[in-house]
Amino acid sequence: MSDVDYRDWIGSREELEDTVTLNMCRQMAALLDETETDFKNGDPLPAMWHYCYFLNNVPMRDIGPDGHPKRGGFLPPVTLPRRMFANGKIDFLAPIPLGAEVRRVGEVIAVEEKSGKSGQLVFVTVKFDIYAGDIHCMEETQSYAYREMGAPNPAPVPLDEWPLMEGDFWMRDIMPDPVLLMRYSAVTYNGHRIHYDRPYAENEEQYPGLLVQGPLIATYMSELVRLNARREMKSFSYRALAPIFDTGAFRVMGEVQNDDTVALQAMRSDGQIAQQATAVLA
Numbered sequence: 001m002s003d004v005d006y007r008d009w010i011g012s013r014e015e016l017e018d019t020v021t022l023n024m025c026r027q028m029a030a031l032l033d034e035t036e037t038d039f040k041n042g043d044p045l046p047a048m049w050h051y052c053y054f055l056n057n058v059p060m061r062d063i064g065p066d067g068h069p070k071r072g073g074f075l076p077p078v079t080l081p082r083r084m085f086a087n088g089k090i091d092f093l094a095p096i097p098l099g100a101e102v103r104r105v106g107e108v109i110a111v112e113e114k115s116g117k118s119g120q121l122v123f124v125t126v127k128f129d130i131y132a133g134d135i136h137c138m139e140e141t142q143s144y145a146y147r148e149m150g151a152p153n154p155a156p157v158p159l160d161e162w163p164l165m166e167g168d169f170w171m172r173d174i175m176p177d178p179v180l181l182m183r184y185s186a187v188t189y190n191g192h193r194i195h196y197d198r199p200y201a202e203n204e205e206q207y208p209g210l211l212v213q214g215p216l217i218a219t220y221m222s223e224l225v226r227l228n229a230r231r232e233m234k235s236f237s238y239r240a241l242a243p244i245f246d247t248g249a250f251r252v253m254g255e256v257q258n259d260d261t262v263a264l265q266a267m268r269s270d271g272q273i274a275q276q277a278t279a280v281l282a
Contacts, residue, residue, distance in 0.1 A: 006111045006122060009076035014106040016054045020045055020098050020132075024052050027187050031180070032223060041099035046226055047092060047233050048219040050130065050138065054104045055189035066205075067191035076111060078122045080146040082205060083192075085214030086123060089237040091139045092282075100132040109141070119148035155208035156270035158248045163271050170228045170254040174220060176212045176246045184216045209245035217244060217252070217275050221264040224254040225279045229262065238277035244268050254279075 025039050028049050058069040071077035096102060110125040123143055130138040174180075182196045193200040194211045201207045218238045225233060244250050248269030254262050264277040 004077060006076040006078060006113065006124070009108050009124075010111055012074055012076075012108040014074040015103060016106075017101070017103045018053045018055075020053060020096055020100045020102055022098055024187065025049060025098055028052050031183050031187060032219070034223070036227075039098060041097075043098050044095035044232075045098055046223075047090070047236060048215070048222040050096065051215050051219070052187040053102070054130075057189070063191060066200075067193040067197070074106065075108065075124060075126070075144075076122075078124070078146040080120060080122060081149050082147045084145055084211075084243070085240055086143040086145040087237070087239040088140065088142045088215075088218070089235065091235045092137075092233055093139060094132075094135050094137045095232075096130065096132055096137045102130060102132050102137070105129045105131075118150045122146040149206065152206035153208055153243065153245075155247050156245065156268050156272065158269035159271050162251060162267070165253065167255050170224045171251060172220065172224060173249050173251050175249045176210075176244065178210060178246060181210055181212060181216075181246060184213055188213075188215070207243070207245065209247040212244040212246065212250070214240050214275070217250070217266045218277060220252045221254065221266060221275070221277045222279065224252055224264065225262050225281075228254065229256070229279075229281055232282040233279050234282045235280045236277060238264075238275060240275050242268065242272050242274045244274045250274065 022039060022041055025045060029039065056069060062070050064070045106126055106128045108124065109127045112123045114121045123145055125141060125143045128140040129136060178196065185195045190213065194205055194207060195213055196210065198210055201210050222236055250269065251267045254264045257263050260281045262279040264279060265273050266275040268274050
């Protein structure tokens with residue numbers, strides 16, 4: 001375990017202000033191939049698209065070797081080399097209008113150190129509240145997992161065809177090529193090199209390819225709901241189970257469980273479920 005007590009960071013706070021610009025919304029729409037909607041100021045920002053706002057504008061001198069901001073500051077200075085999204089939950093309380101002046105208040109609410117099969121683990125949970133003026137629009141919790149390097153990750157072996165699924169599913173197949181991953185890293189200002197720097201991802205962090213961003217996978221699942229259910233969401237929760245690489249396509253699927261709940265999952269090319277989510281409809 002670390003000599004630093006990471007629990008000292010519980011209660012650490014950060015407040016950022018931004019404008020929900022139409023241009024950034026349209027950039028996200030282009031990334032997702034969303035050409036049906038003519039977005040205008042005053043329209044509600046689609047769910048999960050808030051990740052391209054409140055960007056962490058850290059000077060280059062404060063960037064670490066992995067492309068992330070150097071450890072410490074708002075988040076605890078966890079020294080374990082691998083960092084990734086573990087899970088998240090969002091409660092949508094009111095629409096975020098395009099063109100609005102907004103602020104996001106973040107607070108570290110939990111830090112937990114564990115030892116598992118892959119070695120030492122640290123989970124950091126952060127709560128974010130987003131406001132447009134005095135209106136509380138969104139409450140979100142995110143958990144990040146830090147872990148030891150461990151053994152190299154084997155490349156998934158693609159199946160000859162997708163498994164047959166019983167039920168009435170919404171589906172979309174995505175080929176996560178380097179351009180897609182670079183564009184998402186650009187619109188979210190995510191400098192983590194595992195998403196766009198293949199030599200770094202393969203040689204330094206021992207992955208078989210570039211990693212698909214966890215929030216991007218979750219966004220594709222939420223888009224299934226938005227474009228098929230045609231209803232707003234009250235909440236969206238998701239959990240990462242396995243990484244997805246740019247070595248093969250992945251499929252996102254959604255199934256209506258009852259009138260108000262949609263069960264979602266992202267499947268890798270080898271048939272493994274990489275992420276699960278639940279959307280509760282308004």
